[in-house]
Amino acid sequence: MLNGTRIPIDEAVFTVLLENSVAANYSDYKNALESSSITFDSLVALARTGDIPYVLFFAPLPVAEAQVRSKTDKLLAGVTKETFAVNSRDRVHLRDIELIVKDLMRKQELLKRNDSTLTRNRIVGLLSRPGRTIEEDAAALMEALGLSHDSxxxxxxxxxxxxxxxxxxxxxxxxxxxSVPNAMPQNLTKVKGNFSGMAIRDAKVPYIFLAGGNRGDSEEPAGRMVFTLVLMAVLVAQKKFMPVTYDGSSAGTDVGPEYDIVGAILMPAKTLRGLPLGMLDDVKAAAEVLKVTPSAIAVRAMRLGMISPAAADAHLQELGREFSQRPRSQTRTLGTMKAVRRYNGREFSRRMLDVLDAGRISRGEFCRVVCLRRIRPHQINAFREAVL
Incomplete structure (x- = not known):
């Protein structure tokens, strides 16, 4: 309704535009579908939220559909629509992570445009052709990264x-x-299930985003994030860029070679065979040694034939019960500088500070694009201290 005048909008146009955006999660959208009406101010607000020119709501359906396809194609240039799942049937809706994907893609382009020291990435595609064994692939990736089991x-x-x-x-x-709440362009409160993160495509500077600390986590987050980060490093090396869901509480066998490559990196068979794993306490102790979750140890030991599927499942069930009974610790709130640095990543932040120092972007642009207006120009030196 505009100035008391009712203007019809094709419901198909309305839904096709908003269902494919973050605005689909907003109450104004759901209320409009229920009542078959919406005020002009609410329509404009939803359009802004969904990054949709509001005039499109008055366009023919084929035009609206073409715009949605164009938007999706641009988004999928960085992230494959499919979800990579480990022991999980969850799927991630791109609209729930859309603003994060767009922001990290903008950061990639900003860095490439301004940093002439970047070279073609040696990790992307390193494992696009599988080696003779899982261990060979794991060793190749570790050597390329300069990463060792001991480190x-x-x-x-x-x-x-x-x-x-x-x-x-x-x-x-x-x-x-x-992930850092309120330091990102979009919080993850709408993401369902076991979303662990995603890898965003680029030939020079691929971006890995770690979700971490989801409310649905059924195990301690630090060990889970170690596993997830290595898994996404493997996916980047295989040239797979997609959201990842990981249910560490399941001993399901529907996992590909990627899981075993991660296992060979974090839980090498020779090391694991040298550790006692007969009791659940042994599994927990091994997890502390190898810096992963007890659930990961149980599944890896099962896949190596060191414990039976029944024993692994019993361990996972008990671990899940124990974790659910732990008192929930309060999430520590990071200061603004550390929060922005953690969301950006230290390397991106460091390189963009070099770009700023070289005069290739202004202090205002640095605060606006690099730091999403979370800091002001007079705070850049404080941000620098948090990065270095």
Missing amino acids: IRVARSKADALEVVTARLEANQVLVSR
Whole structure:
């Protein structure tokens, strides 16, 4: 309704435009479908939220459908529509991560446009042709990254092991972003199930986004993120760029060679065979040694024939019960500088500070595009301290 005048909108146009956007999660959209009406101000607000020119709502259906296809094609240039699942039947709707995908793609383009030191990425496609054995593929990826089994195991904690793997990826131009509520253009509250992260395509600077800490997590997040990060490194090496769902509480066998490559990197068979795994406490102890979750140890041991499927399933069920009974710790709120740095990733932030120092972007543009207006120009030095 505009100035008291009712203007008809084709319901098919209305739904096709908004169902394919983040605005589909908003109450104004659902209320409009139920009442078959919407105010002009609410329509414009939904259009802004969904990044849709509001005049499209008055266009013929074929025009609206063509615009949706164009938008989806651009989005899928960075992320494949299919979801890579490990022991999970969940699927990720791109609209629930759309703004994050777009922002990280913009960051990729900004960096490539301004940083002449970037080279073609050696990790992308490294494993596009499988080697003779899983162990050969694992060794090839680790050598390319400069990552060793010992460097992960000697980390003081799983959180430190995550930093070790992140540092080796970023040293090889694979950028790593982590979910931080309110530091991103879109929070993950609408994402269902076991969404763990995604890899975004680029020949020079692929971006890995780690979801981490989802409300649906059925196991401790640090060990899960170590596994997920290595899994996505494997996918990048295979030139697979897609959302990842990972249910570590299931011993399902519907996993591909990617899982076993991750296992060979984080839980090598020779090492695992040298550890006692007869009791659940043994599984937990092995997880502390290898910096993964006990669930990952149980599934890997089952796949190596070290424990039976029934024993693995019993371990996973008990681990799930134990985790569900733990008191939920309060999520630590990061300061603004650390939050922005964690979402951007340290390597992207560092390189863009170099671009800023070289005068290739302004301080205002740095705050607007690099930091999503979370900081102001006078705070750039404080941000620099958080990055370095």
